Amino acid sequence: QKEVEQNSGPLSVPEGAIASLNCTYSDRGSQSFFWYRQYSGKSPELIMFIYSNGDKEDGRFTAQLNKASQYVSLLIRDSQPSDSATYLCAVTDTGFQKLVFGTGTRLLVSP
């Protein structure tokens, strides 16, 4: 059973702080890693993807990948109340096609 594990939270951070979201995966063959943001009642929105070990930065978001440890993380700098949402970690299966999702971490950013 290929699994993606996330802490369900909620993760509470004050406005302006760094939010750190973590994810582990079981399939060593996974090659592509994604972070989606999902607001309540809405569909998932792709915010970051990373394919190589290391860090990838896009605006206030940084994705970090460590394939040896089977670990992916998302850092959100200068967190805003509008960042309050559920963040879903997803990895492709060995065939590079379907996404396997974690159950998500709920982030609450307080003003």
Place this chain on the structure above:
Amino acid sequence: GAGVSQSPSNKVTEKGKDVELRCDPISGHTALYWYRQSLGQGLEFLIYFQGNSAPDKSGLPSDRFSAERTGGSVSTLTIQRTQQEDSAVYLCASSLGDFSYEQYFGPGTRLTVT
């Protein structure tokens, strides 16, 4: 440009009826995926299309579920003899394919079986 579109946005049906859900992917995207999300549950893969072919149907939960894609574009997910456990949000996603794996989701169809 236009994103993934799905219709209907909401569907209420009686147990035992058949339903059809439609997905129109982003123009030029060759890969199309169906997922479902039950209340409080994670996203569950159903089926993947590359062009009009479905190389991975492993997520379809029973033979009551089927899907097709025509013209390499629009896809229809059909659920026959609906059951209450089929109630969920059905999400469609598309990607460019050809070694581009980023999937973009549509707004979903909320299915309620009474």
